[in-house]
Amino acid sequence: MIAIGCDHAGCEMKQSIINALSEKGYEFKDMGCDGTPCDYPVIADAVCSEVLSGTCEKGILICGTGIGMSIAANKFKGIRAALCSDSYSTRFTRLHNDTNIMCMGARVIGNGLASELAEIFLTTEFEGGRHQRRIDLITNIENKN
Numbered sequence: 001m002i003a004i005g006c007d008h009a010g011c012e013m014k015q016s017i018i019n020a021l022s023e024k025g026y027e028f029k030d031m032g033c034d035g036t037p038c039d040y041p042v043i044a045d046a047v048c049s050e051v052l053s054g055t056c057e058k059g060i061l062i063c064g065t066g067i068g069m070s071i072a073a074n075k076f077k078g079i080r081a082a083l084c085s086d087s088y089s090t091r092f093t094r095l096h097n098d099t100n101i102m103c104m105g106a107r108v109i110g111n112g113l114a115s116e117l118a119e120i121f122l123t124t125e126f127e128g129g130r131h132q133r134r135i136d137l138i139t140n141i142e143n144k145n
């Protein structure tokens with residue numbers, strides 16, 4: 001199950017991703033919003049909570065730029081969120097950073113690319129090895145603050 005959420009800027013993109021990837025067998029838990037103007041940190045909180053509780057394995061967050069969602073999501077202990085707008089970064093953030101949330105900007109990239117990037121994010125496995133050590137160092141920083 002994938003948690004997905006957006007603010008008012010990202011509703012069309014969210015629906016487009018749900019439509020495209022549901023056809024491929026992915027299941028989504030839609031954490032809002034419904035298009036009514038809302039504050040992106042509220043939605044980031046809802047999606048991150050689904051991932052941290054283990055109800056959902058990963059999360060997708062969409063706002064106008066993807067930046068507000070990224071900032072909010074990365075405040076949660078245990079969340080590693082990446083702002084994705086190209087396939088290389090999307091692939092490598094899974095391989096090397098073991099990110100559990102991807103963020104996208106609906107005013108930055110198109111719906112077709114967003115669905116492609118979401119699929120890359122959801123299908124690429126973490127490489128582990130030396131990258132796990134670096135994730136552990138990030139966790140140490142989290143625990144100190």
Ligand code: RB5
Nearest residue numbers: 009063064065066067068
């Ligand atoms: C909403 O207008 C906009 O600020 C929001 O979608 C996002 O881009 C914030 O980072």
